[in-house]
Amino acid sequence: EVQLLESGGGLVQPGGSLRLSCAASGFTFSSYAMSWVRQAPGKGLEWVSAISGGSGNTDYADSVKGRFTISRDKSKNTVYLQMNSLRADDTAVYYCAKGRSNWRAAFDIWGQGTMVTVSS
Amino acid sequence: EIVLTQSPGTLSLSPGERATLSCRASQSVSSSYLAWYQQKPGQAPRLLIYGASSRATGIPDRFSGSGSGTDFTLTISRLEPEDFAVYYCQQYGSTLWTFGQGTKVEIK
Numbered sequence: 533e534v535q536l537l538e539s540g541g542g543l544v545q546p547g548g549s550l551r552l553s554c555a556a557s558g559f560t561f562s563s564y565a566m567s568w569v570r571q572a573p574g575k576g577l578e579w580v581s582a583i584s585g586g587s588g589n590t591d592y593a594d595s596v597k598g599r600f601t602i603s604r605d606k607s608k609n610t611v612y613l614q615m616n617s618l619r620a621d622d623t624a625v626y627y628c629a630k631g632r633s634n635w636r637a638a639f640d641i642w643g644q645g646t647m648v649t650v651s652s
Numbered sequence: 653e654i655v656l657t658q659s660p661g662t663l664s665l666s667p668g669e670r671a672t673l674s675c676r677a678s679q680s681v682s683s684s685y686l687a688w689y690q691q692k693p694g695q696a697p698r699l700l701i702y703g704a705s706s707r708a709t710g711i712p713d714r715f716s717g718s719g720s721g722t723d724f725t726l727t728i729s730r731l732e733p734e735d736f737a738v739y740y741c742q743q744y745g746s747t748l749w750t751f752g753q754g755t756k757v758e759i760k
């Protein structure tokens with residue numbers, strides 16, 4: 533069964549850091565792009581970052597560029613999101629999503645999400 | 653950045669009725685790299701349509717997508733009780749992926 537399992541969310545103070553993990557199973561992890569998408573409470577979906585299969589190209593939304601870093605460990609079938617300089621408006625459920633191909637593609641598999649709360 | 657505008661914001665319909673959801677892009681979406689997702693409360697989104705008109709695996713044929721360039725449509729031919737949810741369009745053809753703000757389909 534194809535599955536994504538996020539972890540690492542929690543409560544963090546403004547200016548703090550957090551690293552999210554997404555463990556993948558049931559497919560050839562290295563062949564597909566992976567993304568992070570977030571959803572603030574009661575709001576819509578916002579794409580955050582993506583990393584390609586193969587070469588590992590990355591892209592970031594302007595709202596997180598310079599603060600967040602996406603990476604992947606092919607030996608562990610895991611994608612990460614390192615979040616630094618967190619702000620209150622980063623509070624959201626963070627979803628990990630698998631692309632249908634190795635780069636620009638729709639997201640066919642989603643994790644259950646992990647909540648990040650930035651508050652003092 | 654391509655901005656996607658969905659309309660209407662809320663659609664109030666009865667089971668069995670036809671739903672037509674619109675997604676308009678601020679500039680042309682290359683190669684029809686446009687997707688539609690369904691999201692129910694407390695759940696992750698689910699892919700319905702990709703490439704503007706291709707149904708994802710396991711999606712019933714009452715869901716169909718159409719359009720190209722800047723104007724796209726998701727049609728649900730006959731609403732089933734489980735179809736009442738929020739629907740998002742997404743483009744993935746430009747440097748930055750973007751989502752529309754969503755259309756809520758509610759029971760009238």
